Amino acid sequence: MIKFHLGNKGSGANGAGFERNGGDAIKSGRSVFFRSVLLILLILGITFLYPIEKIYLPLDIPSLGEVAPDDIISPFDFPIYKSPEELEHEKQVILANLKPVLKFDTLESGVVLREIRDWFERLENIQMTALSVEEKLAAIKASNPSLTQSTLNQLLIKKSYQQIKNTALAALDSLIAGGIVNDRNTLPLKNSALAIINYGDSSKTLMRESLPDTNTIRTQAMERAASLAGKNPDIAAAAAEIAAMFAKPNLVFDKQATEQNRITELANMPLTKGMVFSGEKIINAGERVSEFHRDVLVSLAKYRSQVNPGRGLWEILLPLLGRIFFVAFPIVFFYQYLYYFKKGVFASNGDLLLFGILFAGEVVLLHVIMSQSFLSPYLVPLAIASMLTTILFDEEIGVAMTTSLAMLVGVLSGFKLNLAFVTFIVGVVGCYSVRHVRQRHDFYRPMLYLCLTYGCSVYLIESLKLTPIAQLWPHVALAVTNGFISPILTIGLLPLFETAFGITTDITLLELSDLNRPLLKRLALEAPGTYHHSIMIGTLAEDAAETIEANSLLARVGSYYHDIGKMLKPEYFVENQLDAGNKHEKLTPTMSAIILEAHVKEGVELAVRNGLPKSIIEFITGHHGTGVMTYFYNKAKQEDDINADIDDFRYPGPNPRSKEVAIVMLADSVEAASRTLDDPKPARIKSLVHRIFLEKLDSGLLENSDLTLRDIVKIENSFVRVLTAFFHRRIKYPEKKEAVS
Known part of the structure; x- marks a missing residue:
């Protein structure tokens, strides 16, 4: 098949195939760097999304609850590591x-003892004075107003005083030496029944309830005084009262030391719970894999990833490189x-980044669901990426995305065929069920197809695995639920991807094709000739696009908007002039060319x-390409054959870079020229269309459009057929003769 300097097919509305002249973009240094970084980040990100020990885990080990097909023997000594759940519990x-x-607080303790000694010294000075008993009582009371009367009386008895003093000092010293807290109920870490007292050079651990505090100091002082005073309760009570009055808290919470203890205890927490020796059998063939077996196998992989048990560096790196390769290949x-x-x-x-996001999103969902043992892997909505693509x-x-994703899912699920198979089958069905989606309600069809495909695929796979019925039907139910939810999620995500990456789908195109949209209604009112011209081009372009299997909807919608720039100066375009005369007759050819060229720029603005997508703007900029305004160029040459520069009469372009824009370019010229035919017979229409096509080919305007000679022939035949139908002759009916009276 012959092609005219093939361009490069790019993304567009559902099969639009926009041309972007991708060769230069592919080879540019910045693009190469971007693609390289994207691939590396995507591959490494997916590889290391899973814990490092899983990379070293043998790929063929059975899952929890499965039956081991073979004996598994330990290749070397390794510890059995506690699971994350066990470590978190401990x-x-x-x-x-x-x-x-x-x-x-040693300093505070010394201050307290000094204060009570000073107080007793003042009492002794009072007793040595010549004051009366009443005056001495008043003086002692003034030194410590909180003393009870019985204690005051005991202090005036010389025989009791020294015993009270000695008992109070000893009791207070005992209390201070042990330590006193302000309120033991307000201490942090209330779950602990114990507390550590740090004396600087030594420490001891006490029950929290036994710590003296300001609320219990009187009771504590009484116990100590009673043991020191012997059988004299009055002296014990007086001494206890005095000791309690002078006692002050000398134990303070040490946050830093407590935190250091926390760090030390966590650091000393054992990470293992046993050993497996080289040659020891981990699990027997035919034995069901338990939690313990799984912990042992994970420990083997973790130990293998962290240390070198008698092997070379290459043997350590090989599993990692192998996993990277299997992730990279799809x-x-x-x-x-x-x-x-x-x-x-x-x-x-942008498109490559979009695919990277789809890959990463599906893999993250797979990881999140498969990391939860109580969730079924059939809940992963793997068809979303296929349908969105x-x-x-x-x-x-x-389908290419589906194939790659199925391979990737197979690798990440431990080379299990069931999930890879379901991903591929459901993804392919999803692709073909949405390929003609043009309206939101069209998603009901893929919803039905996916529910049936998911359910049947999972049922067949689980039946082949001889899964018990009690476990099989829940899997099927979850798969059907997945098939129901996936199209709903696809509908929700679609506008986000369209907006973020500037891609126009058939759904958006169908919305833009509504002739009641404000821009098209304005075109119909302000430039009616251009409006009808655009509608006719839409009919031509849609039929031609269908004949060559291009995007007919895109071609039609692009036709509607390709000349919207004319509505700003409609009277300068012949289809809008009617009987008002041609305004270009009063202008120079150069000025006329400027006005005609401006309709492209103004149309883009x-x-x-109005928020039209780039795929539609390409029709505005490309429907004339870099073509020459031949009429005004020839007129300029007639007026001044020396200074007329052909580039002054050339549209800015670019030339069409997709089949759809090229079709609209051809339809635009053909439709306008066909209106000049005096006698539009089929032969004349065919001759006119063929001549215009040859002019476009000779001028090189179609070089980047990816149209083949076969496509051009089909388009030409389509135009002739549609125009012939449009200009067909009507039967001339004879006029009625009036009855002669």
Whole structure:
């Protein structure tokens, strides 16, 4: 098949195949760097999304609850590591039993003892005076107003005084030496029944309830005084009262020391719970895998990843490199497919980033669900990426994405065929069920197909695995639920991807094709000739696009908007002039060319202001390409054959870079020229269309459009057929003769 200087097919509305001249973009240094970084980050991110020990875990080990097909023997000595759940439980136990550390304040203790001695010295001075008993009582009372009367009386008895003094000093010294807290009920770490007292050079651990505090100091002082005073309760009571009055807290919470204890205890927490020796059998063939077996196998992989049990560096790196290779292969396969078969898409860094997001999103969902043992892997909505890719691009790319994703899922699930098979089957069905989606309610069809495909696939796979009925039907139910939810999620995500990456789907195109949209209604009112011209071009372009299997919807919608720039100066375009005369007759050819050229620029500005997507703007900029305004150029040469520069009469372009824009360019010229035919017979229409096509080919305007000679012939025949039908002759009916009276 002959092609005219092939361009590079890129992404567009559901199979639109926009041309982007991707060759230069593919080879540019910045694009190469971006693609390389994207691939490396994607591959390494997926590889290391899973814990490092899982990379070293043998790929063929059975899952929890499965039956081991073979004996598994330990290749070397290794410890059995506690599971994360076990470590977390032990950590919580340690934290719950963490004891608060109380710091003994030596300085405060000395101050308290000095204060009570000074007080007793003042009492002795009072007793040595010549004051009366009443005056001495008043003086002692003034020195410490809180003393009870019985204690005051005991202090005036010389025989009792010295015994009270000695007992109070000893009791207070005992209390201070042990330590006193302000309020033991307000100490941190209330879960612990114990507390540590740090005396500086030594420490001891006490029950929290036995710590003296300001609330219990009187009772504590009484116990000590009673043991010191012997059988004299009055002296014991007086001494206890005095000791309690002078006692002050000398134990303070030491936050730093407590935190250090916490760190030390957590650091000393044992991480293992046993040993497995070289040659020891881990599990027997035919034995069901238990939690303990799983812990042992994970410990083997973890130990293998952390140390070198008598092997070389290469043997340590090999499992890691192997896992990276198996993750990289499906991703590189997909991007290589784009490079060879969808160069326009591959040339777009935005599109490549979009695919990376789809890969990463599906893998993260797979990881989250499979990391929870109580969740079924059939809950992972793996069809979303396939459906989004098909709607945003085409079903070919969608199937390629599905194939790569199925391989990747197989690798990440431990080379288990069941999930990879379901991913592929459901993904392919998803691709083909959404390839003609043009309206929101069209998603009901893929919803039905996916529910049936998910349910049947899972049922067949689990039946082949001889899964018990009690476990099989829940899997099927979850799979059907997945099939129901996936299209709903796809609908929700679709506008986000369209907006973020500037991709126009058939759904958006159908919305833009509504002739009641404000911009098209304005075109109909302000430039009615241009409006009807655009509608006719839409009919021509849609039929031609269908004949060559291009995006007919995109071609039609692009036709509606391609000339919206004319509405700003409609009277300068012949289809809007009617009987008002041609305004260009009063203008120079150069000025006329400037006005005609401006409708492209003004059309782009209108499109941007009204939020039209780039795929539609390409019709505005490309429907004339870099073609020459031949009429005004020839007129300029007649007026001044020396200074007329052909580039002054050339549209800015660019030339069409997709089949759809090229079709609209041809339809625009053909429709306008066909209106000049005096006698539009089929032969004349065919001759006119063929001549215009040859002019476009000779001028090189179609070089980047990816149209083949076969396509051009089909388009030409389509135009002739539609125009012939439009200009067909009507039967001339004879006029009625009036009855002669």
